[in-house]
Amino acid sequence: MKAVQVPYANELKIIEIPKPSLQNADDVLVKVKRVGICGSDMHIYHGTNPLATYPRIVGHEVAGEVIEVAEGVNNLKVGDHVVVEPISYCGECYACRKGRPNVCEKLSVFGVHEDGGMREYAVLPEKQLHAVNKELSWDEVVLAEPYTIGAQAVWRGNVEKGDTVLIQGCGPIGICILKMAKIAGATVYMTDLDEKRMDFAKESGADHVIDAGNESVKDRILELTDGEGANTVIDAVCLPSTVELSIELVSVAGNVVILGFDERPSALPQLPITKKEITITGSRLQTDQFGKVVELLNNGKLKSDGLITHRFSLNDVQEAFTFVEKNPDKVRKALIVFE
Ligand SMILES: NC(=O)c1ccc[n+]([C@@H]2O[C@H](COP(=O)([O-])OP(=O)(O)OC[C@H]3O[C@@H](n4cnc5c(N)ncnc54)[C@H](O)[C@@H]3O)[C@@H](O)[C@H]2O)c1
Ligand SMILES: [Zn+2]
Ligand SMILES: [Zn+2]
Known part of the structure; x- marks a missing residue:
């Protein structure tokens, strides 16, 4: 063979x-x-x-x-x-x-x-x-497998119904996370630099898409969340700078989910982490997400x-x-x- x-x-x-x-x-x-x-x-x-x-x-x-x-x-x-x-x-x-x-x-x-x-x-x-x-x-x-990556990130980020979620990056992983976050009942904001990818994120259910190359992501997120910041920020760009931005834009008592493999350090000040008492969590592959994803595929909720x-x-x-x-x-x- x-x-x-x-x-x-x-x-x-x-x-x-x-x-x-x-x-x-x-x-x-x-x-x-x-x-x-x-x-x-x-x-x-x-x-x-x-x-x-x-x-x-x-x-x-x-x-x-x-x-x-x-x-x-x-x-x-x-x-x-x-x-x-x-x-x-x-x-x-x-x-x-x-x-x-x-x-x-x-x-x-x-x-x-x-x-x-x-x-x-x-x-x-x-x-x-x-x-x-x-x-x-x-x-x-x-x-199914890429959707489980999305399911894991949403689970690690404690995303619940009614929460606001910022997903940085509209690549395939960003889109899989988007689908799972919408199923969880969140309002989802996304960023990218590429117009076609941003358009597809909108088609796939993103509530707002921010052009990170031409707009201030910070200003837009604060505006969209009435100054609160996003309750969960999931980084599907995975650059040192997007990790830093995640810490900056997450709300009080919020969650930041890291998916990247980049070995370069990010500069993370302690103050926002402590002051907002945020949870920073890694998300790697998946734990027990196949059952959930297969069920969603089987009943047509995930396409x-x-x-x-x-x-x-x-x-x-x-x-x-x-x-x-x-x-x-x-x-x-x-x-x-x-x-
Ligand atoms: N932890 C895990 O289990 C896991 C699994 C799969 C993938 N990943 C990681 O997730 C990341 C995303 O995967 P992918 O396949 O979607 O990658 P991708 O490269 O296709 O998508 C990344 C997107 O980010 C956009 N982008 C680049 N710089 C940006 C910026 N400053 N702001 C906003 N958007 C920006 C790009 O235009 C692109 O659309 C990769 O780093 C990958 O290694 C992690
Ligand atoms: Zn893969
Ligand atoms: Zn073991």
Whole structure:
């Protein structure tokens, strides 16, 4: 079978490997149907993901069909449509004991620390697969993983009905956060520099979009919130300066959610943190968000609505990566289609 491998930084190739077979009692063989291309796949490709090791079969946004199940599999059957929960963990460390396996000491992310789903078939343990409604299109369900990132950020930010939320950045992650924040019942403000991305945020339900390149985000947020600031600020731009702005624009008793991997420091004064008694929290991958997201997909409350803009066949994967990289103004989410 074919798989997409990054053998080392800046090289991408389609390799031929044996089709995997069931090894453990809880294993499930999945025929891959769709894989989303994510910013972190691009980082692995370019050698700029500090967590990845090589050679690596990429792909962590994966949807497929169950082809075979081992004898110990209880909740999945042949023919089920599934999405992959891309984390595996030890179950014993402090994070795992606290119900936060997404930051397990021994965390292994499918497609980052171990080979992922950009291949024709994959074997995964049952607990890493979630069945979705078969009526839904593959293009719709493959977005489950990025939606869980949004769900996690909204959960970490304690977003509740009636709250005001500022999401910095209208990239695919910003849009996934937006959808989850609207479902939670918040009023959502967003920022970006790119007009097309801002337009899409509006189409996707943002209450107000601020052009951070031409307007003062601070003035606009204070105006929109009657001087209060946003109750939760979620940074989906992830620059040192946007972290600083988040602390500045969050309201009293508010929450700031950090999603970035940038190692450069931000300058954070203590006073606003103490004075407003804000909570600054990280959000990494997801904990227990797949169930919620799959339910929202199944009942039609969460839809892609234009989030997927490009589809490429497996053989055109190089073209896909190059196109995604060169056209951030055109591409929201691109998929590799396996047929
Ligand atoms: N913590 C996690 O689990 C997790 C998961 C996925 C992605 N991420 C991170 O989330 C971030 C967003 O991901 P994405 O795929 O949407 O990225 P992206 O690059 O597609 O989107 C970022 C957006 O921010 C905009 N932007 C740039 N500078 C800005 C500024 N000063 N003010 C306002 N907008 C600005 C860009 O125009 C772009 O639309 C990335 O840094 C990524 O590494 C974190
Ligand atoms: Zn992703
Ligand atoms: Zn652990």
